[in-house]
Amino acid sequence: MSVVAPANDTLSSELPEYVLALARRLTDYLAPGQIERVMAAFRRGAEAHRGQTRASGEPYITHPVAVAAILADLRLDAETMIAAILHDALEDTAYTRASMIEEFGASVTELVEGVTKLDKVHFASQQEAQAESFRKMLMAMARDLRVILIKLADRLHNMRTLVAKDADSRRRIARETLEIYAPIAQRLGMSLIKSELQDLCFRALYPDRYRVIAERIRASHGNRHEAMGRIDNALSQRLAAEGIRARVVSRIKTPWSIYSKMRAEHKTLAEIMDVYGFRVITDSVAHCYQALGTAHGLYKPVDGRFRDFIAIPKANGYQSLHTVLFGPFNAPIEIQIRTEDMDAVAVRGVAAHWAYKTGVAPSGAQARAHEWIAGLADREAGTTSSLELLENVKVDLFPDEVYLFTPRGAILSLPRNATALDFAYAVHTDIGDHAVTARVDGHFAPLRTRLGSGQTVEIVTAPSAQPKPQWLEFVVSARARTAIRNYLKHLQHEDAVEFGHRMLDRELVARSVSLDTIPAAALETTLAEMRYKRLEELLSDIALGNRMAGAVAERFKLLAGGHTQTLLAAPHERLTISGAERGVLSFGNCCHPVPGDAIFGHLSAGKGIVVHRVECPNAAELRKQPERCLEIEWDREAQGDYRVELRIEVQNRPGVLATVAAAIAETGTNIENVEYSERDLATATLLFALEVRDRKHLADVMRRVRRASVVSGVYRYPV
Template sequence: MTAAGTPVAIDPVALPPYVLALKDQLGYLPAPQLERVLRAFQVGAQAHEGQTRKSGEPYITHPVAVAGILAELGMDAETIIAAILHDTLEDTALSRSALAGEFGETVAELVDGVTKLDKMRFGSRQEADAESFRKMLLAMARDLRVILIKLADRLHNMRTLGAKDAPSRRRIARETLEIYAPIAQRLGMNKIKAELQDLGFRALHPDRYRVISERIRAALGNRREAMGRIETALSQRLNAEHLPARVVGRIKSPWSIYSKMHSEHKSFTQLMDVYGFRVVVESAMNCYMALGVVHGLYKPVDRRFKDFIAIPKANGYQSLHTVLLGPFGAPIEVQIRTAEMDSVAERGVAAHWAYKTDSGPANSAQARAREWLSTLADNQINTASSAEFIENVKIDLFPDEVYLFTPRGDILSLPRNATALDFAYAVHTDVGDHAVAARVDKKLLPLRTRLESGQLVEIITAPSAVPNPAWLESVVTGKARTAIRQYLKHLQHEDAVDFGHRMLDRALDARGSSLDAIPSEVLDRFLHEARLKRLEELLAEIALGNRMPDVVARHLLALRDGQSDDIAPGTSPVHEKIRITGAERGVLSFANCCHPLPGDAIIGYLSPGKGIVVHREECPNVVELRKSPERCVAIEWDHDVQGDYRAELRIEVINRPGVLATIAAAIAAADSNIDNVEYAERDLAAATLLFAIEVKNRKHLADVIRRVRRTGVVSGVYRYPL
């Protein structure tokens, strides 16, 4: 091989037709760069010599076709070269060092990145290889061109899918629809996304694809004259107003028809009874002038106008959308944009790549993609599990956006159904962590309020406010979910360490010692044997039920005294129970079999991974739990207990109209919330109801029971279970 950058004489006559076609496509590249691309073909053809595809064609035809797809997007020479060589590291003897020496380190990194992606196999979004998918997104964050090559590779594989067997076709098609088409959409590459979707649909559901395609052709044949008349009317009116424009009729694809029929429960006729047109003008100002012209030609449909020029979509898409009432009684959907916007809409991050400078991205799609990927990279640092990371990414990959304004006039885009709490975390993590309420269009509303496009949102914060577990049910964005979980994990760890300390001290106290009396070298030795790095980890393990405090105490004392740790358990009486407030996050949970309340006599049971499960002492299950005394923890309620606790009431009533409302009113009058109601038994004369309610303590529950008894419609009220 020649040294990088050395010109190589290429004989055009020796090049096969498919390479000559690629050479013609690459006419936008300078001659020296084109020479490097042709040299890459020679290296690739030599490396893949003797290899064939399933169709029987020489293997090199595939990477050249992938390069051709990228050439249509106007990609730079390094991307084209990497595309031609993208399978060499995995499938041939060519080494990475040889690749870097011939074509430079950037090309070698791109090929290496794509090679790692090729090893991934996805069954579906739910069954995706989460760790591999995570690596793919982080590779995208380093260099977007990696995923562009992969998308082009996938597109050519989909175009030539017929050579595969049926199970492989279905697997690859599902993977395409659920992973790669959404990524293309998120990067603004609508043209590639649409082709991937239709090819995937055809391979996954061939009969449905055929039927819908035939019906589309039939419908277009019947309405070709009507579309022509509308297109002519639009063009003539724009010309009359001296607005140079290109008007093109838009045709819905089989996949978009199928997915809308499925998701919106609409018939084929309802979806096809819409005329679609695109108007391409010279400038953004002309877009708004053209909007006025088309509104003057046909009446606009109320509330069907969207301005994605002033407020671009998350993937950089810009256009004006409006719906008009046409001359044939059917709606006309019109998109108005500039040629630049049209290019970005079709190609997304790949638009004008060849002309991108090092000073920054050339279009809004690139800027927004980099911002999205940067956020993903930041979030993954705080996300321990790959599956959780992918769960957050999926939210970002399938957005249906709302656009919101900050008090400063900045615009934030969030997924549909996002709440004020999502907005708070989108502004900044610190704002989210200390949020207490929101002012939406100057109206004070709770953080769980769902937001709508166009609203002005201001977040009210307080230094004392902190996230709580209920917040996870109020957010939909990955950023908010990650930040809340991170904060709760930190709190849980602090509570676990504190509680574990108390439990271990209690166990040592039963043997006449304490944690302070254990020499540091003994502690270090125990931690080393237990493969724990710090004392805090040991204490958290005890609180979460993964280690028994009595066993740890016995072992520590044995190490201190130089004895075997199989000495008899201590028999010293335990005078003090561990007091709980109920707020020990992640350490305590309350048994559903007996629903303990503050004021009840209670006992704790150490359950591995769950921590202490609290039961009432009279719970029927306690008899069985006491058979494992080493897991039973002596606990009692603290004097000052806050919060609401679940309780259940069994209420026997006279079955007559209005009885349920009467009981509900009595419960509400006692300042209790109702979580759930269900009938346990019911006949013509009587019924038995089970109410799940929230109370503060045993005394509060007694007050609720008294009020329910006074209603006069009940024959019995009992705490359930008894």
């Protein structure tokens, strides 16, 4: 099919200024004949859209030209420019497919049709509808990557002009963009478009938060100008002295990136802003590593904060060296070091060094993008469920999240390494608070089980179940941690008040005094002097180790004056614990006490009472602070499950681990963890972490394990 050439017009005043501006951008990298074709597309598009206006009142043609201008900044080819200008013509005007093929060719027409199909995609709230939308987008991307580039530019301009929409539409479009298009831009390495989309969405969804952060960025830029200049000069001079050709550019965080970091790292705005960012751009990979050494010679590096994405690029083709240095102003300096080519890929991703010619194989970021899309297309061909395909796509788009299904088919996203308990709290706080166990893909699994994308999870609850402090050790989502902490804080206060009362009474008894003998006015005055509003606050602080019960009792004895009592319990009486006081008690990981063990308590400031076995390896050291040691004992009705560790010596042969685990399971004991601590050709030593009810239960487990033929010794660890 021959393509009809446009009239040989010069760029004249007949064209609007916004079109002339586009033409000037194109002259940087396109041949004159190609620019003429783009101008012909404008004339055709302007004629087709004549009389149509946008919500803002502007002529409609200004939108497709703006989309083309965004793509021109990415230096995309002439066919992409033409398709961008005509991308709404087939759908919204009388311009026909046949006419487009005749004037601009089949390739341009296929691009326009691909974008038109995506324009019909509406991301509904129903999972199946959203999944089918993903399928359509995937197929369009697989046919021609330029389709999604035009769609991203189209969405970016729509977001820039979103103010013309009503509030509900703004929020809907912004959320859809943040969940779908920004991650696609990131996966394609197009950080410039991704960052602007995220910021525009942030402004639309949370205008007040955006305003506060944006104002802080503007203010801090002025305040930090001198400091940034000094660091810039120091880096530039040192690099020049080393003979390294490089330019240093200061980096300013975007409002969305600051907001995301605040949420992810639980930091304040001031903490996030107190960081200096620079980018060092060199002329070769060798100079990148030399520049890294120079930077480390200028300022000390922060341990564990170096990443080499040059040797191991990210999935989207991004390459750079990342390091964090101790700055001269008591603030960290984040530095990225890369070549000019790497910088182009980091900013424009697949659009960097664009090559779209028949027979020319793509390279770098484009090759990775084509490989990723081809892999998704292969999965699409073998997938009958749109929901399954959606899960596959989202796993690739959101590498830091897992996507899980409820029994009813709803999709929940959680951080990577999330557990079944995180899932329970994601469903509802009450579900999490009363969770007992989980069914993962139909099989029972502990709440600490880590989940993978695509699994179906059901939570089993019980009215009597409640959060435990140990849960904080394995949950990863902010929602779960917050809910557990809130529950434990309330529980801790109640337990601490009750336990603190018992501790203070015990010390008062030793001094022949009771709270009842202290005048109310004197007690209230003393509490105010100690900065407590109520007696309960003081009692809680005693149990948490922030106040010594003996010192408080001495002060209260003075308040009682001559009002002493002689018929009180013996002062050496031990405090009893049932194990249910988990809000104020914890159990030493150095010795793992269980009911039936001889124990003592040690007051740890802010943590409360830590229970240790009398024969704990750390007992002698802890007893050097007698004022912090408590004489306690187990209540006869002590209940609950307690962690212990067993050191099991076995013959080193196949199946030994299964044999020992089976012996433990026969006693109805839960195994929390198992690992090899020592191993040679003949023997091995296993460390089992178990949950037992008491010392008798533990003895039953040890006795059962000793009977196994492969076992030569069983010992409680530590001995």
